[in-house]
Amino acid sequence: MSDEADAVREFAARIGVPGLVDVHTHxxxxxxxxxxxxxxxxxxxxxxVAWPITYRLEEDRRIALLRxxxxxxxxSMIYPHKPGMAEWLNRWGAEFAARVEGCLRTATFYPEPGAETYVRExxxxxxxxxxxxxxxxxxxxxASELDRVWGLLAEAGIPVVTHCGSGPMPGKFTGPGPMGELLERHPRLRLxxxxxxxxxxxxxxxxAERYPEVRLDTTMAFTDFSERMAPFPTEELGRLGQLGERVLLGSDFPNIPYxxxxxxxxxxxxxxGDEWLRAVCYGNGARLFGL
Structure with missing residues (x-):
């Protein structure tokens, strides 16, 4: 085991958890x-800002490192950038989770005809x-093609990790406005x-304060890399602490520059505090997924 792996395990032991639950790995x-x-x-x-991939390794080695x-x-966070990709990505995700112990089976979708059908499947x-x-x-x-998809996922209670913030570069539909509109229609969505x-x-x-099923993942937030570009406002730390039961560990492994x-x-x-850390790094994810 590497020095890095020893240090990660020592962190978990120090805060008093049996391991980590990371909801945002690729x-x-x-x-x-x-x-x-x-x-x-x-x-x-x-x-x-340069973005070197720290874990540019073969798949087997990346899996072994997480272990x-x-x-x-x-x-296995998968996502399409055009129509016709999501369904075959979902097949790959199902096969990956079936052969890799510890992987939560992951799927995705895109606003296209048939989205509701393959999401339901x-x-x-x-x-x-x-x-x-x-x-x-x-x-x-x-988008109208997704309304029944979001409704289906809200009814099923399945979490949807959504890159909806405007970092590192804003998109036409990023920001809190579109998600606020979505949550008004689907307030039980586990976003x-x-x-x-x-x-x-x-x-x-x-x-998150308005909708009790909304959660936030920590992916890249608070790191030296992100603090240079988008610092977390220190005046919000108290509120972050109060939301501790709805914050989940995410890392973006392997696509991280540290x-x-x-x-x-x-x-x-x-x-x-350690209680907050235990919830974020293990307890909240373990409870959400029944681990």
């Missing part, structure tokens, strides 16, 4: 992940979590706001 078909890595390689010229870190539950066949990426997909979450809604942190915490341990240390240095 495993994808190889050719899709290669395209994603190419995108991140080009992010530097677009944002002025060495003591991650007890993780996801995914739900009925055991999907545990969905991913929606409004920035990459460049679609309106309130998990990826990246804490970066950079619109306070606005998405408002939604080591896995740094996300955990960034949460610890918020100073919100």
């Amino acid at each position: 495993f994808m078909p190889e050719r899709v992940l290669t395209k994603v890595w190419e995108y991140f390689d080009a992010v530097g010229p677009m944002t002025g 060495e870190f003591g991650v007890l539950g993780f996801t 995914a739900v009925e066949s055991g999907t545990r979590i969905f991913k929606a990426h409004l920035q990459v997909g460049a679609y309106d979450p309130n 998990v706001v990826a990246h804490m809604g970066m950079p619109e942190y306070a606005d998405f915490m408002d939604l 080591g896995y341990l740094h996300q955990l240390e960034s949460l610890e240095r918020l100073g919100l």
Whole structure:
């Protein structure tokens, strides 16, 4: 086991949890992940900030690393950028979860004819979590093709990790406005706001306070990398502490420009206490998914 893995396990032991539940990790078909890595390689010229992939490794090694870190539950966040992708990504996600212990079966969708049908099939066949990426997909979450999809997921109580904040670059349909409109129609939707809604942190915490099934994941938030671009407002730390039962650990592994341990240390240095850390890093996810 590596020094890094030892340090991650020591963190878990120090705060008093048996391991970690990470709701925002990416495993994808190889050719899709290669395209994603190419995108991140080009992010530097677009944002002025380089984004080196720390864990640019073969799939088996990435899976083994999460196990060495003591991650007890993780996801294969998949997402389409055009019509015709979601259904075959869902088939891949089902096969991946079936062969990889600890992976919560993950699926996705896109506003297209037939979306309700393949989402219903995914739900009925055991999907545990969905991913929606409004920035990459460049679609309106309130598109008519998705209304029955969101309703189905709200009724089933299946969490949907959604990149809906405007970081690292805003999209036409990112920001709290479209999600607020969606939640007005589907108030029981188990929306998990990826990246804490970066950079619109306070606005998405408002939604979490208004809707009891809304959660936020910590992915990349509070890290040195993100604090340079979109610092979390210190005046909101008290509210973040109060929302502790609805904050979930997320990392964006393997597509992060720093080591896995740094996300955990960034949460610890918020100073919100071990009880908050135990809930975020393990308890909330374990309860949500029955682990």
